Amino acid sequence: MVQYLAQNALTPTIAYTVSVIGSLLGLSFAARARLTVSGARWVWLSLAALSLGGTAVWSMHFIAMMGYSVPDVIIRYDPLLTVGSGALAVAVMAVALALTATRPTNARLVVGGLISGIGIVSMHYMGMASMNFVGTMRHDHGHVIAATAIALVAATAALWFASRLRGSPVIVGASLVMAAAVTAMHYTAMAGGDI
Structure with a gap:
């Protein structure tokens, strides 16, 4: 997998940047949803889940995969x-956001984090399963566990x-952190893959 990172050093930067943009939009939409009542809240939460x-x-995953070749x-x-x-990926974020944005309790945060974290890891490996090539890809169990742990923590933090967060500077900072965690999850999982 070192070859994966070295082949196109620009790809991880682009993937991270796209993840920052998606996080920034999503967290901004979620903040807007907290300030809104009635049906408009669900529109903002839908936009947050999509972002x-x-x-x-x-999008970060598949941009990062553009840098992968054998x-x-x-x-x-x-x-x-x-x-x-x-x-x-969109569906699990929608469920998790609906749980946490309507009544933000610690129990709902944990359940939402589990749902979205497992969903994110599942999305990654489903994306990997979508690869068609002659050969077989094997995944190291240690890397799968590490990627899952990163996804659970990242999803819960997101x-x-x-x-809970308010204000543009805080949302920008949170977006940078969230994108770093999503990107770290992807490259950790990829480091354990072998064709």
Whole structure:
């Protein structure tokens, strides 16, 4: 996997930047949802789920995968699994945000963190399963466990940020931290993969 990072040093930077943008939008929309009542709250939460799940997590993953190649191996992606992994990321963020934004208790935060963290890891490995190539990819169990732990912590932190933080400077800082965690989860998982 060292080869994965070295092949295109710009790809991790672009992937992280996209994750920051998705996090910034998602956390801003979630903050707006907290200030809103009635049906408008659900519109803001939907936009937050789309930004966090679709951009901060899923788009970051596939941009990072653009930097992945194996000598003499052609990699294509299964469209159904690829789109399904994106839908999964958005859906788990929607459920987690609905849990934590409507009544932000510690118990809901933990449950939401578990749902979104497991969903994010599942999205990653579903995205990996969408790769079509001649060969087999194996995943080191230690890296899977580490990536899962990072995803659980990152998802719970993101929900804590989304349900409690206010103010643009704080949301910007939280976006940088969240994107770092999402990116770290991806590259930790990839470091344990071998074709």
